[in-house]
Amino acid sequence: MLVLAWRTDRRAGLVLAAFLLCGAVSHGLVGVFLRELTDTIFTGAMAGPAVLEAGLWALAAGGALAAGVAFGRAELALMQELAERMGVAVQEEILTLTSGVPTIEHLERPEHLDRLRTLREESRQLYFAVWALALVVEHAAQIGLGVALLAAVHPLLPLLLGGAVLPSLLVRGRAARHIDAAAERTAETTRLEQHLSETVTDAEPAKEVRLSGAASALDGMARRHWEEVSGVQARAGVRAGLLTFAGSATFLAGYVAALGHAAWLARQGLATPGDLVLVATVGVQFVTQASRLAFHFGSVTAGLRAAARLAWLRAYADDPRAGGRRAVPGPIARALPDRLDDGITLHGVSFTYPGTTRQVLHDLDLRLPAGATVALVGSHGSGKTTLAKLLCGLYHPDQGEIRADGVPLHGLPPQEWRRRISAVFQDLARFELTAAETVGVGDLPRLGDRRAVEEALARAGATGLIAGLPDGLSTELGDTFERGHRLSGGQWQRLALARASMRRSPLLLVLDEPTASLDAPAESAVFARYAEAARRHPGAVTLLITHRFPTVRTADLIVVLDAGRIVQQGTHDALMARPGPYADLYALQRAAFTG
Numbered sequence: 001m002l003v004l005a006w007r008t009d010r011r012a013g014l015v016l017a018a019f020l021l022c023g024a025v026s027h028g029l030v031g032v033f034l035r036e037l038t039d040t041i042f043t044g045a046m047a048g049p050a051v052l053e054a055g056l057w058a059l060a061a062g063g064a065l066a067a068g069v070a071f072g073r074a075e076l077a078l079m080q081e082l083a084e085r086m087g088v089a090v091q092e093e094i095l096t097l098t099s100g101v102p103t104i105e106h107l108e109r110p111e112h113l114d115r116l117r118t119l120r121e122e123s124r125q126l127y128f129a130v131w132a133l134a135l136v137v138e139h140a141a142q143i144g145l146g147v148a149l150l151a152a153v154h155p156l157l158p159l160l161l162g163g164a165v166l167p168s169l170l171v172r173g174r175a176a177r178h179i180d181a182a183a184e185r186t187a188e189t190t191r192l193e194q195h196l197s198e199t200v201t202d203a204e205p206a207k208e209v210r211l212s213g214a215a216s217a218l219d220g221m222a223r224r225h226w227e228e229v230s231g232v233q234a235r236a237g238v239r240a241g242l243l244t245f246a247g248s249a250t251f252l253a254g255y256v257a258a259l260g261h262a263a264w265l266a267r268q269g270l271a272t273p274g275d276l277v278l279v280a281t282v283g284v285q286f287v288t289q290a291s292r293l294a295f296h297f298g299s300v301t302a303g304l305r306a307a308a309r310l311a312w313l314r315a316y317a318d319d320p321r322a323g324g325r326r327a328v329p330g331p332i333a334r335a336l337p338d339r340l341d342d343g344i345t346l347h348g349v350s351f352t353y354p355g356t357t358r359q360v361l362h363d364l365d366l367r368l369p370a371g372a373t374v375a376l377v378g379s380h381g382s383g384k385t386t387l388a389k390l391l392c393g394l395y396h397p398d399q400g401e402i403r404a405d406g407v408p409l410h411g412l413p414p415q416e417w418r419r420r421i422s423a424v425f426q427d428l429a430r431f432e433l434t435a436a437e438t439v440g441v442g443d444l445p446r447l448g449d450r451r452a453v454e455e456a457l458a459r460a461g462a463t464g465l466i467a468g469l470p471d472g473l474s475t476e477l478g479d480t481f482e483r484g485h486r487l488s489g490g491q492w493q494r495l496a497l498a499r500a501s502m503r504r505s506p507l508l509l510v511l512d513e514p515t516a517s518l519d520a521p522a523e524s525a526v527f528a529r530y531a532e533a534a535r536r537h538p539g540a541v542t543l544l545i546t547h548r549f550p551t552v553r554t555a556d557l558i559v560v561l562d563a564g565r566i567v568q569q570g571t572h573d574a575l576m577a578r579p580g581p582y583a584d585l586y587a588l589q590r591a592a593f594t595g
């Protein structure tokens with residue numbers, strides 16, 4: 001936290017520290033000047049020099065008070081400004097770390113998503129926490145000074161007031177924990193409520209929501225979740241409020257007892273009237289300082305929790321298992337070839353999604369030969385996309401390994417393999433940019449290369465689509481632009497295919513149902529084009545995932561998955577020649593089409 005604060009703005013940080021110090025001294029001096037004033041009034045003759053002295057003490061006390069207030073204001077303004085800037089810096093770091101992790105587990109696991117959301121929300125708190133720490137020290141010093149002044153009057157006085165500080169601090173800490181625990185307990189319900197509210201208000205699901213008339217039902221569910229969340233949080237708020245009240249009452253009791261004791265001392269002649277004023281002033285300061293100390297202590301602990309989350313994200317981004325920045329395990333045995341001679345092989349690959357217990361892929365042994373077009377088929381949920389994600393290095397196998405021409409992928413820096421892959425997934429990304437950029441991001445070094453973009457569009461059969469756009473390749477796409485052009489689902493898919501065609505010679509091309517919005521002949525034409533390209537450049541593997549058998553049958557190798565196991569593999573003719581799941585699936589689909 002301190003390092004982050006120091007990096008944000010050293011000079012402003014030092015000025016702020018000076019303000020804090022001056023503020024602390026000014027507050028401490030108020031009580032001392034008031035005591036001197038009182039004693040001058042009560043003990044002096046109140047004529048000539050004594051009046052002048054009293055006037056000077058009054059002026060000094062007023063000045064110290066005003067200075068304390070002014071330093072406090074300046075502190076707050078500067079701190080807010082710095083907190084804002086540090087918040088932005090932390091947000092940027094979160095963004096870089098989150099997007100820099102090559103695997104996607106942290107974006108799919110609910111508990112990781114919760115942590116990221118909380119961290120984003122709390123990023124500003126980090127700077128406040130740094131200064132809250134300084135304020136804790138400031139208030140502790142003020143309290144220490146107060147204790148010394150009170151002890152000089154009578155040793156029992158600091159005990160009476162100080163004894164009330166500790167239990168009150170503990171009580172306030174408990175109150176803050178109640179609030180935090182409630183926020184954590186309701187994290188999932190909050191997420192559900194947000195999801196349902198977005199489903200009702202977002203444009204994407206609007207059609208289905210309108211047609212099914214589900215809006216009010218979903219709205220009702222969202223409201224019930226919200227009521228549950230606010231109920232839990234309100235109860236925690238009441239409990240925290242009662243605890244805080246108990247803490248304040250403890251303070252008050254200590255304050256009244258200390259004043260009573262000082263009054264008794266004054267009556268006995270053991271203290272001056274100035275001492276009584278000092279006890280009253282320091283006592284009031286004690287109450288405010290201790291409550292501020294407790295408040296800032298709460299900010300420090302909240303900041304520490306945010307810092308712990310940031311530390312978790314940094315460690316996660318560095319974790320080799322997450323494929324992060326330090327993911328190079330020693331010297332690389334062998335670099336990737338420019339083109340595959342043998343192919344990609346899976347050896348005993350098993351996989352369970354992190355945070356779950358059900359194994360999704362079981363002990364897969366498979367060879368995807370170089371130059372081949374391989375079709376992955378199987379019923380919904382059989383593990384096709386999961387296998388594609390593993391091949392792309394978005395997740396790592398729990399057991400077994402994947403090799404490209406004998407080079408184990410887990411031994412490579414993730415970016416190295418990533419640079420050699422092109423992929424389109426069924427839940428494709430809609431980059432709302434210009435048409436040229438939407439395609440060009442498929443190969444960042446050639447983002448602005450119009451010719452490369454046009455070639456990729458031709459490979460994906462999307463040249464006609466661009467010709468139909470109002471400004472051709474310069475057309476701005478999507479609702480983000482004020483006059484952005486809206487594309488259909490199939491048109492976005494065509495552009496995603498073109499994006500995946502940007503890289504010149506990938507070693508692996510994954511096409512995971514990227515043509516579901518196209519009709520069957522259009523899909524066959526697209527795949528035929530990619531199969532033809534694969535034959536012309538035989539140094540790569542092309543992996544197709546589709547449920548359409550007219551497309552599947554054209555593949556060089558068909559792999560049938562069932563419940564995460566490979567149950568059959570071979571060419572279409574070989575698989576049709578014997579009874580089995582492939583022949584059954586094929587017959588089923590043919591029957592559906594021929595009626």
Ligand SMILES: Nc1ncnc2c1ncn2[C@@H]1O[C@H](COP(=O)(O)OP(=O)(O)OP(=O)(O)O)[C@@H](O)[C@H]1O
Binds near residue numbers: 108356387
């Ligand atoms: N992010 C995830 N976390 C946990 N489980 C997941 C995740 N994604 C998929 N699964 C589970 O893994 C199994 C395989 O899913 P996968 O998406 O690989 O199937 P698929 O064969 O591609 O299905 P489809 O044909 O419907 O696209 C399913 O049971 C699914 O519930």
